[in-house]
Amino acid sequence: MEEDKRRRLEESGWKVGSAADFLDLTEEEAAYVELRLALSETLRERRMEKGLTQEELARRIGSSQSRVAKMEASDSTVSLDLLVKGLLATGATRGDIAAAIAPEGTTRAA
């Protein structure tokens, strides 16, 4: 489970710093990367729940299928801005986004 997350990060271009060792991430860097990962996972979940294809979601945000694929893969060339816009396009509210960002078990329903 944790091993799985590590592999996904490395495959997404996150050789943070020059040491490029996963364990050398500072707390800040780790939090930043995990936050992005949480958002991209939530994006995929929400898109699928809505029964949308990447192509359809792409059209909603004026982007392309390939970029949506990269969003969901947490590719390093994807901005937080685009991730958030993607989430909003699936109908997510600020509260939904906050819930996606917060570490597990730290929020409750409004």
Place this chain on the structure above:
Amino acid sequence: MEEDKRRRLEESGWKVGSAADFLDLTEEEAAYVELRLALSETLRERRMEKGLTQEELARRIGSSQSRVAKMEASDSTVSLDLLVKGLLATGATRGDIAAAIAPEGTTRAA
């Protein structure tokens, strides 16, 4: 209070769309802008609580005083990525950021 928010937005380069009328923002656009605004306000609060100058915070994130000023002003040329990095540099956790994003009264302490 609401009027105040509107003015700050307009001064930050958020003439969204071409109609440029505040009331023409879609729900999504409004949520996006408000989310950014919430983060920039929280950034300023946290920086001041820590007794940091913009200059000092800038150094922590490898940026410049002028950019930090723009972050706190929610300038339209500032990315969410930079805002989040700034918050993390003040010691904010994912939970802190989530709390900043969520609309008032929808979270509780972990």
Place this chain on the structure above:
DNA sequence: GGTCGATATGTCACATATGGCATAATTTAC
């Protein structure tokens, strides 16, 4: 096997965000 819809990956020209700098405006301390 093969077809088809969906997703993944690589590349590129162009748009936007970036740090840095100068300088103006504002606040704070004396």
Place this chain on the structure above:
DNA sequence: GTAAATTATGCCATATGTGACATATCGACC
């Protein structure tokens, strides 16, 4: 008052993110 510190604003060269496209890979179905 005014000097010093801090913050705001404008600008620019460059770095980074962007949509678009081609193409590869995957899965379901026959």
